[in-house]
Amino acid sequence: MGEQKKVTFKYYFSENYNPVYVNGAYGGVGPHGEIIINFYLERYGIPHSHTHLINDDGSLGPQIEMEPPDYLSNVIRFVETGIILNLENAKRIHAWLGKKIEELEKTIISSNKPDISKGGAEEVEKKNH
Known part of the structure; x- marks a missing residue:
């Protein structure tokens, strides 16, 4: 009885390999019949800046300005990576x-x-096959 055939898979990681957290995806079927998936992290916006008064004692006083003022009404979808798959x-x-x-x-x-x-x-x- 001969020795059973076997194969060993070795994994090499790209220098740029960097797993990322995602909580959503956007995509569909592309013009060449492949499935395209773009992964994103969805979060609320954060302000670009906010301004506070300085109290007489040098401590941070109340906030008086926020840019943009409507930042909480925006949801950001940060797309970092995507994949393209054939049907199989x-x-x-x-x-x-x-x-x-x-x-x-x-x-x-x-x-x-x-x-x-x-x-x-x-x-x-x-x-x-």
Whole structure:
């Protein structure tokens, strides 16, 4: 009986690799039939500046001006990264992500914390044709 075939995957990270937190996505199907997803972090705006009076004793006094005055009425979507997937890869990642969501929901329900005993990550499986 011969030795079973095997393959080893090695991971190399780009010098620019930098995981980012996202809480939303915007995208759709592009003109070449690929799925385009742009990930963003959504948050309320913050003022560009605010001005305070200085009290006689040198301490910071009341705020008298804010620029822009309507900054709280704006929601910022900071887009840092995006991905483009063909249909086959999108289906494979969809299945993998669905499985990870189910695993996380089970651990949260049973213990109120994620199960990190497996390292918390595993590869999206590729189908060999």
